[in-house]
Amino acid sequence: MNAVGYSITFFVSWWLFLFMVLPIGVITHSETDEEIKDGIEVGSPVHANIKKKMLITTGITIIFMIIVAIVDYLDLVSIK
Numbered sequence: 695m696n697a698v699g700y701s702i703t704f705f706v707s708w709w710l711f712l713f714m715v716l717p718i719g720v721i722t723h724s725e726t727d728e729e730i731k732d733g734i735e736v737g738s739p740v741h742a743n744i745k746k747k748m749l750i751t752t753g754i755t756i757i758f759m760i761i762v763a764i765v766d767y768l769d770l771v772s773i774k
Contacts, residue, residue, distance in 0.1 A: 695766050704759055711758070712751045719743070 724736040
């Protein structure tokens with residue numbers, strides 16, 4: 695696989711892992727004892743922690759890409 699193949703794999707994998715990580719640890723406004731103000735959706739998260747989840751996603755993707763590179767380098771799986 696060349697650099698373009700690794701880039702595409704990283705990009706697609708990053709989004710896939712992001713959608714897996716997003717719901718982890720989410721507490722909605724309906725699950726708290728706080729009073730819900732007008733204009734706030736009850737199903738919206740209290741603290742989304744998007745930056746932390748993006749960093750976690752990037753770390754998972756880098757580990758995944760290392761595994762993909764090892765499998766590719768050692769030619770453990772052939773799709774030709």
